Amino acid sequence: MGLIVQKFGGTSVGSVERILNVANRVIQEKENGHDIVVVVSAMGKTTDQLVSLAGEITSKPSKREMDMLLTTGEQVTISLLTMALQERGYEAVSYTGGQAGILTESRHGNARITNIEDDRISNDLAHGRIVVAAGFQGKDENGEITTLGRGGSDTTAVALAAALKADKCDIYTDVTGVYTTDPRYIQGARKLAGISYDEMLELANLGAGVLHPRAVEFAKNYQVALEVRSSMHDERGTLIEEESTLEENLIVKGIAFEDQVTRVSVCGLPNDLSTLSTIFTTLAENGVNVDIIIQSVTDKENASISFSVKTNDLEETIDVLETHKGKIKFKKIESEKGLSKVSIVGSGMVSNPGVAAGMFSVLAKEGIQVKMVSTSEIKVSTVVEQEDMVRAVEALHEAFELSGQKAPVR
Amino acid sequence: MGLIVQKFGGTSVGSVERILNVANRVIQEKENGHDIVVVVSAMGKTTDQLVSLAGEITSKPSKREMDMLLTTGEQVTISLLTMALQERGYEAVSYTGGQAGILTESRHGNARITNIEDDRISNDLAHGRIVVAAGFQGKDENGEITTLGRGGSDTTAVALAAALKADKCDIYTDVTGVYTTDPRYIQGARKLAGISYDEMLELANLGAGVLHPRAVEFAKNYQVALEVRSSMHDERGTLIEEESTLEENLIVKGIAFEDQVTRVSVCGLPNDLSTLSTIFTTLAENGVNVDIIIQSVTDKENASISFSVKTNDLEETIDVLETHKGKIKFKKIESEKGLSKVSIVGSGMVSNPGVAAGMFSVLAKEGIQVKMVSTSEIKVSTVVEQEDMVRAVEALHEAFELSGQKAPVR
Numbered sequence: 001m002g003l004i005v006q007k008f009g010g011t012s013v014g015s016v017e018r019i020l021n022v023a024n025r026v027i028q029e030k031e032n033g034h035d036i037v038v039v040v041s042a043m044g045k046t047t048d049q050l051v052s053l054a055g056e057i058t059s060k061p062s063k064r065e066m067d068m069l070l071t072t073g074e075q076v077t078i079s080l081l082t083m084a085l086q087e088r089g090y091e092a093v094s095y096t097g098g099q100a101g102i103l104t105e106s107r108h109g110n111a112r113i114t115n116i117e118d119d120r121i122s123n124d125l126a127h128g129r130i131v132v133a134a135g136f137q138g139k140d141e142n143g144e145i146t147t148l149g150r151g152g153s154d155t156t157a158v159a160l161a162a163a164l165k166a167d168k169c170d171i172y173t174d175v176t177g178v179y180t181t182d183p184r185y186i187q188g189a190r191k192l193a194g195i196s197y198d199e200m201l202e203l204a205n206l207g208a209g210v211l212h213p214r215a216v217e218f219a220k221n222y223q224v225a226l227e228v229r230s231s232m233h234d235e236r237g238t239l240i241e242e243e244s245t246l247e248e249n250l251i252v253k254g255i256a257f258e259d260q261v262t263r264v265s266v267c268g269l270p271n272d273l274s275t276l277s278t279i280f281t282t283l284a285e286n287g288v289n290v291d292i293i294i295q296s297v298t299d300k301e302n303a304s305i306s307f308s309v310k311t312n313d314l315e316e317t318i319d320v321l322e323t324h325k326g327k328i329k330f331k332k333i334e335s336e337k338g339l340s341k342v343s344i345v346g347s348g349m350v351s352n353p354g355v356a357a358g359m360f361s362v363l364a365k366e367g368i369q370v371k372m373v374s375t376s377e378i379k380v381s382t383v384v385e386q387e388d389m390v391r392a393v394e395a396l397h398e399a400f401e402l403s404g405q406k407a408p409v410r
Numbered sequence: 411m412g413l414i415v416q417k418f419g420g421t422s423v424g425s426v427e428r429i430l431n432v433a434n435r436v437i438q439e440k441e442n443g444h445d446i447v448v449v450v451s452a453m454g455k456t457t458d459q460l461v462s463l464a465g466e467i468t469s470k471p472s473k474r475e476m477d478m479l480l481t482t483g484e485q486v487t488i489s490l491l492t493m494a495l496q497e498r499g500y501e502a503v504s505y506t507g508g509q510a511g512i513l514t515e516s517r518h519g520n521a522r523i524t525n526i527e528d529d530r531i532s533n534d535l536a537h538g539r540i541v542v543a544a545g546f547q548g549k550d551e552n553g554e555i556t557t558l559g560r561g562g563s564d565t566t567a568v569a570l571a572a573a574l575k576a577d578k579c580d581i582y583t584d585v586t587g588v589y590t591t592d593p594r595y596i597q598g599a600r601k602l603a604g605i606s607y608d609e610m611l612e613l614a615n616l617g618a619g620v621l622h623p624r625a626v627e628f629a630k631n632y633q634v635a636l637e638v639r640s641s642m643h644d645e646r647g648t649l650i651e652e653e654s655t656l657e658e659n660l661i662v663k664g665i666a667f668e669d670q671v672t673r674v675s676v677c678g679l680p681n682d683l684s685t686l687s688t689i690f691t692t693l694a695e696n697g698v699n700v701d702i703i704i705q706s707v708t709d710k711e712n713a714s715i716s717f718s719v720k721t722n723d724l725e726e727t728i729d730v731l732e733t734h735k736g737k738i739k740f741k742k743i744e745s746e747k748g749l750s751k752v753s754i755v756g757s758g759m760v761s762n763p764g765v766a767a768g769m770f771s772v773l774a775k776e777g778i779q780v781k782m783v784s785t786s787e788i789k790v791s792t793v794v795e796q797e798d799m800v801r802a803v804e805a806l807h808e809a810f811e812l813s814g815q816k817a818p819v820r
Binding site for chain 1: 426429430460463464466467468470471472474475476478479481482485486488489490492493494496497503504506508509553554555
């Protein structure tokens with residue numbers, strides 16, 4: 001017996017039928033003897049429809065009014081789900097973000113949670129009630145309605161779990177868990193029984209939308225045990241928690257990859273202290289997102305800096321650099337499209353210096369050229385030709401023993 | 411220059427196009443130099459759609475969750491209208507009922523307003539902002555979302571006008587004002603320039619939905635000047651205010667009528683003090699709404715009581731009486747269907763004792779039999795055969811000089 005926070009996304013509550021299905025899930029855990037707080041998103045396409053209504057009125061709606069508009073979405077879901085639970089004979093109560101005590105900064109559209117006032121929910125739980133809270137939303141100190149931005153409902157669930165000291169936060173989604181790599185592309189991709197917060201953060205772009213990185217960070221900071229699981233199928237998902245508590249200790253946990261990568265090289269730069277800062281400050285100020293960065297000094301006077309961007313951003317990147325040529329003082333720009341990024345992720349590699357080397361050997365054996373390399377404590381990223389991407393992932397998946405006939409049993 | 415509260419109902423904000431039209435109305439008065447508070451309802455059929463969603467889940471939704479669900483309707487409208495005003499370059503801000511400071515009893519579905527905290531709106535007005543508030547909704551002292559029940563948005567508008575000491579409260583609707591009688595049935599029905607609160611209350615069933623009696627009572631208690639006017643046509647509507655301020659002083663202001671009336675007579679009752687109370691308490695406790703009541707004593711031992719009910723309620727009325735026959739102690743029940751009620755309304759009749767007599771003469775001259783009569787200080791109601799209803803109204807409309815080629819000019 002404990003407290004479980006359950007989060008159901010927009011697809012899981014996309015129709016009355018699915019809301020009734022969610023009610024079943026909630027009741028199942030309640031009947032297992034747990035206290036339950038449920039966090040829900042807006043129904044399916046509701047948010048899109050509201051955005052479109054606003055779009056008929058103005059092309060630049062104020063963020064405050066968009067928050068006012070969009071938060072109605074979750075408010076509809078919480079009331080309907082609560083009715084469904086009451087209809088089944090359970091005591092339940094719905095709360096908007098503000099009523100649930102989610103206090104945020106006074107910033108609309110992308111506010112951060114500053115505090116959780118959990119008295120009200122704690123009192124309901126003490127009386128055996130199921131609490132249904134609206135995800136994605138909160139209020140500021142003036143009672144203004146705010147939203148948490150992308151991944152907001154995940155963050156609400158994790159924040160409530162942290163504040164209420166929940167035993168667990170279950171993130172119900174349309175996939176069954178976190179996989180060693182993307183099962184849509186790689187045969188043999190296997191669902192992981194467990195993964196650490198840091199690994200999950202590095203793998204965030206795997207199976208996009210499974211869990212927002214911000215929620216993972218929040219969970220890490222407050223040591224909230226997460227489980228990503230399916231709202232449709234009744235099976236164990238993937239546990240996300242601290243390293244030490246994980247049973248499965250593979251050196252490499254998963255392989256992330258993405259295509260549409262372009263390498264940009266800025267050559268003939270002055271070899272002084274401010275060069276790096278000037279280039280990347282300029283790019284950031286102009287909204288260009290840069291991924292891998294590599295600096296090399298070819299002689300005493302000249303330096304080259306290479307970085308990767310999304311191929312879609314290439315044109316803008318070059319525009320920004322050319323516009324600020326006087327300040328950056330480069331001689332020329334080179335670029336190479338048609339690349340991909342392939343990364344191996346695993347906290348085991350910190351204590352295993354040979355992991356990067358092992359990755360390069362595998363790729364070399366496959367005849368795959370590595371264009372760029374970047375390493376962190378738990379990740380090694382390589383940039384390769386786009387046409388080599390899937391082959392690289394398959395070879396690495398096999399070499400690091402990630403493939404399996406069946407998911408490991410907990 | 412003053413403060414105007416404008417209220418627009420669901421039809422007036424039923425589409426994006428109509429919301430843009432409402433924005434024009436608001437801007438027009440703002441440009442006339444007034445401070446503006448706008449109160450809006452949910453868009454057109456939104457409330458019905460939400461009720462239907464709830465109906466798919468449960469046949470007996472809790473009132474609290476219905477309030478949670480339905481209040482999203484107005485919240486969508488306030489944000490869209492505010493965006494429309496901002497798009498036109500005006501400073502505007504939207505508030506839910508609770509944010510607007512509408513405090514209510516802790517009762518869901520039909521809460522009464524207990525207080526208005528107007529600091530926030532006053533501050534916005536002082537800064538030149540247009541305030542857009544959600545009608546129909548409020549919050550209780552625990553921050554629970556409540557609704558005001560039928561006519562709620564009218565009540566919100568009047569309550570805000572009272573609290574803010576507005577110069578005027580304009581109720582925009584789909585008719586152009588209050589008429590001497592129902593123009594859909596009676597040719598020559600004429601829009602009134604002005605009418606008193608009491609007269610409006612008595613005429614409330616004329617042009618159903620023009621203005622909820624509860625809002626009129628509120629306006630009377632706080633002396634808020636109302637104007638009922640069209641959201642589509644740019645013309646003066648009907649002013650509703652205190653007697654003394656009215657320019658037009660007809661003895662009879664309007665003629666109300668309704669069909670589907672049935673007379674019920676309970677005969678052979680014991681002639682004692684508790685008989686009246688027993689009958690009508692029993693009917694009320696069983697949800698039967700009774701309109702006109704007439705008591706007559708035929709001899710020392712026996713009394714008869716007649717009353718009118720809606721024809722639809724006849725069967726239930728008889729059931730209730732028969733079930734409680736032992737307690738009420740009547741000998742028999744008689745009923746007569748196919749009747750109508752025709753009433754003349756006007757505060758002038760208090761000081762004109764001949765008005766009722768005049769009414770009876772007109773009906774007699776038309777050969778119309780009066781089945782029941784009931785009088786109040788400003789109203790005389792008669793029950794006549796349904797087939798005589800329109801003829802009775804036409805004759806009275808003519809006799810009391812209500813017909814006019816054109817609406818009186820203010």
